Every structure is written in C-alpha cells, then in structure tokens.
Amino acid sequence: MFESILTICITGLLAGFIFAMPIAGPVSILITSNALKGRLNYCFRVSLGASIADFTFVFIAVFGLTKLYSYYTPIIPYMFAAGFFFFLFLGYKIFKTKIDIEHLEDKTHLVEKIEKREKGGFYTGLMISFLNPTLFIGSLTSSFFVITLIASLGFHTGGLASKLDQNVKEVTKIEGVIIEKPIPQSIDKFDEIIITKRPNHEAEPASFPPKFHLAISICYAFFLATGSILWFYLLAFLIAKFRFRINIKIISGIIKGLGIILVLIGFYFGYKAATLIF
Numbered sequence: 334m335f336e337s338i339l340t341i342c343i344t345g346l347l348a349g350f351i352f353a354m355p356i357a358g359p360v361s362i363l364i365t366s367n368a369l370k371g372r373l374n375y376c377f378r379v380s381l382g383a384s385i386a387d388f389t390f391v392f393i394a395v396f397g398l399t400k401l402y403s404y405y406t407p408i409i410p411y412m413f414a415a416g417f418f419f420f421l422f423l424g425y426k427i428f429k430t431k432i433d434i435e436h437l438e439d440k441t442h443l444v445e446k447i448e449k450r451e452k453g454g455f456y457t458g459l460m461i462s463f464l465n466p467t468l469f470i471g472s473l474t475s476s477f478f479v480i481t482l483i484a485s486l487g488f489h490t491g492g493l494a495s496k497l498d499q500n501v502k503e504v505t506k507i508e509g510v511i512i513e514k515p516i517p518q519s520i521d522k523f524d525e526i527i528i529t530k531r532p533n534h535e536a537e538p539a540s541f542p543p544k545f546h547l548a549i550s551i552c553y554a555f556f557l558a559t560g561s562i563l564w565f566y567l568l569a570f571l572i573a574k575f576r577f578r579i580n581i582k583i584i585s586g587i588i589k590g591l592g593i594i595l596v597l598i599g600f601y602f603g604y605k606a607a608t609l610i611f
C-alpha cells in the first residue's frame with residue numbers, strides 16, 4: 334500500500350512537470366510575458382492559481398466523479414464564450430505592454446504599482462484554467478495514459494489504473510463520442526505486449542481499504558499540481574534571469590507575439606462557443 338502511494342506521488346509530480354512544458358498554453362504565455370518583465374512573484378501567483386484548477390479537474394477525473402461531468406457539459410458553450418472575452422482582454426493587455434528594462438529594478442517609484450498588479454496574478458491563473466473546458470478531458474486522458482503506463486511496468490497504482498479505465502468509458506458514454514485513449518485501450522491488454530517489467534514484484538491487491546481510493550486520488554492530483562508549479566516557476570526564473578541578455582526590441586516583439594497568440598486562442602474559444610450555442 335505504501336508503495337502504491339509513493340508511486341502515485343512520484344508519478345503525479347513528474348506528470349505535472351512534463352505536461353506543463355508546452356509553451357503554447359495560455360498559462361505558459363502569461364508566465365513568459367510577465368517573466369520577461371521580471372515579475373517573478375506575479376508568475377508564481379499565476380502558476381498557483383492555475384494549479385488549483387489543475388488539482389480540481391484531475392481529482393474529479395481520477396476519483397471517478399464522472400456523474401458531475403453530465404452537469405458540467407451544458408455550461409461548456411458558455412464557458413467558451415466567457416473564455417473568448419477573457420482571452421481577448423488578456424491578449425490585448427499583453428500586446429499593449431511597454432517594456433522599460435532600465436527601470437524594472439527601480440524600487441523607488443515602481444514598487445507600489447507592481448505590488449497592486451501582482452495581487453491579481455492568482456485570480457488570473459485560476460480563471461485561465463477554469464475557463465478552459467477542454468482541461469477536464471485533457472486531465473482524464475493524460476492521467477489515464479500515465480497511470481496505465483506505470484501499471485504496465487509492474488508498479489502498484491493502488492487500483493487507480495483500473496478506475497481510470499472505467500472513468501474514461503463512463504465519460505465516453507456521457508460525451509457520446511469516443512475519447513482517444515492509449516492503445517491498447519484496456520490495461521488488461523498490456524500483458525500481450527513484450528515489455529520489461531520490474532522483477533520479483535508482488536501482484537497488486539484486488540481490494541483496498543475504505544477511503545484508500547480517495548486518499549490516492551488526492552495524492553496524485555496534489556503532486557501533479559505541484560509538478561506544474563515547479564515547472565512554471567523554473568521557466569519564469571530562467572526567463573527573468575537571462576532577460577537582460579536579450580535586446581529590448583526582441584523582448585517587446587516576443588511579448589506582442591504572445592499577446593497575439595492569446596487573442597487567437599480567444600477567437601478559437603469564440604468559434605467553439607458559437608458552434609455549440611447556435
């Protein structure tokens with residue numbers, strides 16, 4: 334049992350760190366644009382806010398609260414619509430940003446202004462993730478892939494692999510379409526693959542103590558969220574540290590480009606909202 338918890342914690346941490354890496358995501362764009370301004374505290378608050386949404390969606394996905402998804406689907410078009418306006422506004426604000434590298438470290442006249450702006454970072458990160466309806470399905474499929482792979486290598490997952498397989502099937506029925514899953518589609522079929530497993534490992538118990546699935550689901554969701562925070566802060570730290578080596582015009586161009594990408598994401602959300610509503 335302890336091995337299952339340890340495996341899930343390490344797996345969640347690595348999964349959160351790796352899956353947060355794509356730079357094209359809204360959270361990554363916001364963190365990159367602000368790290369170029371040297372706003373590390375703001376970036377940390379953004380990643381913290383986004384991680385709360387990650388934790389929530391991942392926990393729902395792995396714990397098996399799939400019945401909630403049936404109540405969630407009717408509001409998806411309106412979440413896309415809200416995301417449309419939010420990302421347009423955010424992209425516009427980033428695009429209009431003016432960078433003054435020489436005064437970024439001037440504490441005398443900028444500290445109050447920066448502190449006021451940084452307080453909103455947590456809520457911005459939270460809104461970016463919660464207004465992304467695709468995050469739940471992404472959390473479910475990515476978690477299913479990772480946990481199934483770990484189980485196929487002979488590690489104990491506390492029954493989470495089997496539960497996720499069931500969750501994917503249930504959400505597929507609610508969604509009415511086939512959700513892409515790793516091949517083979519069931520963990521049982523991994524036995525047919527020639528793969529190097531851990532030697533001398535004991536078979537995983539068929540049943541677990543009450544509340545164990547709750548505890549292991551919380552562990553996985555928490556450490557996945559922690560892994561994403563670690564990646565985003567590392568990204569922000571490296572960008573902020575080396576930003577002075579980049580020409581100011583290039584920095585301004587990068588930030589404007591990131592703002593445009595956010596606007597395009599907003600238009601995509603608007604298109605999805607219009608398609609689903611009308």
